[in-house]
Amino acid sequence: xxxxxxxxxxxDERIAAARENLRELIEQAAAYSGAAxxxxxxxxxxxxxxxxxxxxxxxxxxxxxxxx
Numbered sequence: 603x604x605x606x607x608x609x610x611x612x613x614d615e616r617i618a619a620a621r622e623n624l625r626e627l628i629e630q631a632a633a634y635s636g637a638a639x640x641x642x643x644x645x646x647x648x649x650x651x652x653x654x655x656x657x658x659x660x661x662x663x664x665x666x667x668x669x670x
Contacts (some may be wrong), residue, residue, distance in 0.1 A: 613661045620654040 607613055627650060631643040 608664070610661055610664055613657055613664070617654065617657045617661065620650055620657060624650045624654065 607616065624647065627643060627647045631640070631647065634640065634643055
């Protein structure tokens with residue numbers, strides 16, 4: 603998986619950052635009005651959700667891998 607850290611600690615840090623970004627984007631979305639703003643916020647939220655999903659999958663892959 604390119605551009606993703608290989609240690610679980612680094613992945614956990616990125617997961618925490620992605621979750622914080624999602625929280626902030628959702629708060630911002632609630633404050634915005636208008637179709638263009640809503641489309642942009644929806645896309646940003648979808649992008650962060652996709653990143654979070656990829657990071658969680660990568661962490662699962664690393665934790666399932668036998669040591670050595």
